[in-house]
Amino acid sequence: MIRRFYRDELTELEQELLRMGALVEDQIRASVRSLTEQNLALAKKVIAEDDRVDHMEMDIEQRCLTLFALEQPLAGDLRTVSTALKIITDLERMADHATDIARITLRLEHEPLIKPLVDIPEMGRLASSMVRLALNAYVHRSLEEAATMIRLDDDVDHLYAAIFRDLLEIMRDRPDTVGQATHLLFVANYLERIADHATNIGEWVIYIVTGERRK
Amino acid sequence: MIRRFYRDELTELEQELLRMGALVEDQIRASVRSLTEQNLALAKKVIAEDDRVDHMEMDIEQRCLTLFALEQPLAGDLRTVSTALKIITDLERMADHATDIARITLRLEHEPLIKPLVDIPEMGRLASSMVRLALNAYVHRSLEEAATMIRLDDDVDHLYAAIFRDLLEIMRDRPDTVGQATHLLFVANYLERIADHATNIGEWVIYIVTGERRK
Numbered sequence: 001m002i003r004r005f006y007r008d009e010l011t012e013l014e015q016e017l018l019r020m021g022a023l024v025e026d027q028i029r030a031s032v033r034s035l036t037e038q039n040l041a042l043a044k045k046v047i048a049e050d051d052r053v054d055h056m057e058m059d060i061e062q063r064c065l066t067l068f069a070l071e072q073p074l075a076g077d078l079r080t081v082s083t084a085l086k087i088i089t090d091l092e093r094m095a096d097h098a099t100d101i102a103r104i105t106l107r108l109e110h111e112p113l114i115k116p117l118v119d120i121p122e123m124g125r126l127a128s129s130m131v132r133l134a135l136n137a138y139v140h141r142s143l144e145e146a147a148t149m150i151r152l153d154d155d156v157d158h159l160y161a162a163i164f165r166d167l168l169e170i171m172r173d174r175p176d177t178v179g180q181a182t183h184l185l186f187v188a189n190y191l192e193r194i195a196d197h198a199t200n201i202g203e204w205v206i207y208i209v210t211g212e213r214r215k
Numbered sequence: 216m217i218r219r220f221y222r223d224e225l226t227e228l229e230q231e232l233l234r235m236g237a238l239v240e241d242q243i244r245a246s247v248r249s250l251t252e253q254n255l256a257l258a259k260k261v262i263a264e265d266d267r268v269d270h271m272e273m274d275i276e277q278r279c280l281t282l283f284a285l286e287q288p289l290a291g292d293l294r295t296v297s298t299a300l301k302i303i304t305d306l307e308r309m310a311d312h313a314t315d316i317a318r319i320t321l322r323l324e325h326e327p328l329i330k331p332l333v334d335i336p337e338m339g340r341l342a343s344s345m346v347r348l349a350l351n352a353y354v355h356r357s358l359e360e361a362a363t364m365i366r367l368d369d370d371v372d373h374l375y376a377a378i379f380r381d382l383l384e385i386m387r388d389r390p391d392t393v394g395q396a397t398h399l400l401f402v403a404n405y406l407e408r409i410a411d412h413a414t415n416i417g418e419w420v421i422y423i424v425t426g427e428r429r430k
Contacts, residue, residue, distance in 0.1 A: 058428050065297050068283050082280050082300070089304055171386060171393040178386040178393065182400060189401070213273050 006067075010080065013063050014139070017084055017091075020056040021135040024091045024098070025128050027053065028194060031101035032124030035108075035187060036117045043105035046098055053095040057088045079211065083204040087138070090197040094131065097190035104183045114170060114177045120184065123159045123191045126152060130198035137205045146202040156195040163188040221282075225295060228278050229354070232299055232306075235271040236350040239306045239313070240343050242268065243409060246316035247339030250323075250402060251332045258320035261313055268310040272303045294426065298419040302353070305412040309346065312405040319398045329385060329392045335399065338374045338406045341367060345413035352420045361417040371410040378403040 027046055034043035064085045130152050137145035167181045167188075207213050242261055249258035279300045345367050352360035382396045382403075422428050 061428070065293060068293060068297065078280060078283060082283065085297070085300060086304065089301065168393055168397065171397075172390045175387045175390040178383055182383065182386075182397065185397060185400075186404070189404075213276070 009063070009067060010077065013060065013067070013081070013084055016056065016060050016063065017087060018135060018139065020053065020060065020088060020091055021131065023049070023053060023056065024095045025131045025135075027095050027098040028124065028128040028131065031098040031105070032121055032128075032187075032191075034102055034105040036121050038105065038108065038113070040106060040109060043102040046102035047106075050095055050099045053092060057092045060084060060088050079208050083208055087201050087204055090200045091131075094194045094197045097194050100190050101187050104187055107183060108180060111180060114174070114180050114184075117184075119159055119163045119166070120187055120191070123156060123163065123188060126156050126159065127191045127194040127198065130156070130195050131201075134198045134201035134205070137202060138208075141205065141209050143206060143209050146205040150199050150202045153195050153199050156192060160188050160192045224278070224282060225292065228275065228282070228296070228299055231271065231275050231278065232302060233350060233354065235268065235275065235303060235306055236346065238264070238268060238271065239310045240346045240350075242310050242313040243339065243343040243346065246313040246320070247336055247343075247402075247406075249317055249320040251336050253320065253323065253328065255321060255324060258317040261317035262321075265310055265314045268307060272307045275299060275303050294423045298423050302416050302419055305415045306346075309409045309412045312409050315405050316402050319402055322398060323395060326395060329389070329395050329399075332399075334374055334378045334381070335402055335406070338371060338378065338403060341371050341374070342406045342409040342413065345371070345410050346416075349413045349416035349420070352417060353423075356420065356424050358421060358424050361420040365414050365417045368410050368414045371407060375403050375407045 027049060030042055031046045033039065034046060064081050067081050130149055133145060133149035133152070136142075137149055164185065167185050171178045171181045203213070242264060245257055246261045248254065249261060279296050282296050345364055348360065348364035348367070351357075352364055379400065382400050386393045386396045418428070
């Protein structure tokens, strides 16, 4: 009976984690869209929703601690619970970066974009896909899916380097753009970090399956 | 006898965590010094030492998981072990940012600094002090020390804003500086994040003492 309760708890923990992941993925997409469309209402929504992400993190944290305290999870289950505790930190940081991006949308409120954004939305799509793929790999406990996802991080890094070069050139040619261009550089930096956090989740999946930690 | 073993394990866990914290504090100071003195050897040392930080994190992680698995820590001890698991993530991220700064030192190898750095080293001193204060608050389980440390984050934020304004002005006046100035902006951003991670640790101390999570 107690074991039954325990299995239910583990299932619920996993579902909560996936709900948090889906919200974070939405937040990333919405933040990039708010920037490219200069949609202030959407940016404000992203900032407001961050509280929900924080609450979900704390709720899942509490579930994990309760599971540790009331049960004595063994080997595989222990890894599931302790990695959940780590994965939510990565998810929460991603959501923080989404709000960082939304705040930049608000800052650029009164100025037209210095160029139509192409690479940044592309990077945003890649980064948010990585989050979904990482969570799929987690649900399926799939090494292959984790490895495929982690490889996408190289594409993100290439895009980041291209955006960096591009924006530096624009700033050199048109010094009046440095304010906005700097903010766009930070957006690219935040997206690169989001992809890094997705990679972390992939590494946690590898740990759950193999018991091996690698970085 | 088992309980005795368990207390020793908790003490050792705490000491390992403090050793990791001291190393991370050194890494932060060294990274900023490598930049201001354009000391490439020091920058390379910081980058090389990051592996040690990663290993310490994984080692402490393993200790925590073993403690969860073999013992059934109750209330206060449970909080100690589970927050150790969170604090090491913050410490590891700080060290990552120190290596980010050291990499920027290497990138600027062939160019003189566009200005003598004053605010950045000041920000570095503040951020690394926050790390030490956060760990002291942790050792003493002191709410007061945690709160004092967290208040320093405002000073860091003010310095960050000042550095940002300053560098944007330099870029506007001297477009040839945008490459380096952008890198310096990122350095300031990394230091601001390091201070945020120190603040996280302060919040974990508050949780250990009160059982209340706040952000």
